[in-house]
Amino acid sequence: MRDFFRRLMGGAALAGVLGGGALAGDWPEIKQVSFSADNARVLVQTAWQQDGSGFSRASLGLYDTATGRALLRLNSFSESPDTTPTALLERLTQGQKQRLAQTGLLGRPANQPRFVATVVGRTLSQPQWSDAVRAGQSKTYSVFLWSRNVPIELKVQPSKVACAYAGLLPAGEGPATFTLKVNGQTIPTPQNPAVECAARYTLDRVDLSGNRVLLTVRAYAPGFEGPNAMPIFLAATLR
Template identity: 25%
Template sequence: MRHSSRLIAALIASLILWFNSALAADRPGIVQAGFSPDAHYHLLLTAYDQDGSGFPVAAIQITDVRRNAVVYSVRKTWNTDTGVVAPGDPAAALKASQAAVLAHYGLSRPVSGQRLFMIAPLPMLAYPADQPAYRVTSLGILTLTPMALRSGCDYNDFPTRGFVLRLGQQVLQRDSRLPTSRQCASGYSLETAWTYKSSLVVIVRSYAQAFEGPNVFPLVVTGRLKQ
């Protein structure tokens, strides 16, 4: 009996170690998201501790809602190994340093809008399935469909994929190629969405192979709601 108990404890410990290693990757958390008062631009502010180094990282992305195109992005990493002192709140520090840019796009005080849904981040031990993901919202059904796309990625053990995102019959985004920023993406999942006036923002998570597990980065997909 005592031997069995030790064996079970060892198995549980091994599973915990495996579970944690499968989760170890860069997974930026959303600190703030919102629209400019005219609903033309969207701000996404994220922060996380870099996998491996533990360096704090913060990033800002501004998206033109009408064109579904990034118009400005900046990322700051505080390399504490070189004696750099990281701020207590990296996201707030980055936002303060970008005050002029945010003011230019009307995003000094972004409007959060109405949230349509929120899927709590769950532990991901594998990449999302190839099958479409659906989410019923008050505006219709969101459908996220992964699709195989070749890219220049040379270190991924998984097929690289793009996606199509639809709201009902309206196509919000259809990848024809993989940009360099996600050339090793192998899967996608829906996380959340907001509306403000006639603008829509959907956050899609992109999964890409990393040393100790998948990196899970947020993608901003925008669209104008049909009247």
């Protein structure tokens, strides 16, 4: 969000240079989630094309599934039109080969998610405010874990954190935070919004290996051309 107004000023000209056309808000695509062989750690790789500028971005996140603590969070950005998001992610990952080997995640296979959010008639990679849950509301998702469907409850509540871009939020709304419960178990979540000016949230993806889980929640916040839907990753051990 810190470069929001920089992009706002230059985005129109850049869009013309990069081919024009309507662009959606930022939607970091989850390219792969991998658990270590002992399920003690989980790696998530994302890559996307930034709204407005069209530049490539990529990120790596490594999490401890016992504590939820982030062991590694790296972001990469390229302004070269010749660098694709996939190529940028590959470069970022190659630079961390030693760290991934030490944590048992080098070359680990992609996990098959137990849940991926969908909408009717379009792709979620074109985010709209209506896709997500606003403050004062909750939503329960039924997700097949192990041998049965398990309820995952997402509850969104107002936050007192200041937002410099409140005028870009849906009318009458302000910053919000959320709580998440899996079959009644509360998953530790950020006390304050992890994404600046986030006002709505939705459960996007659930990855499971043994009793270790990576929950991806999308935080909806003002973007250059509509809301950005930024992922928040929550690693946990389920009871």
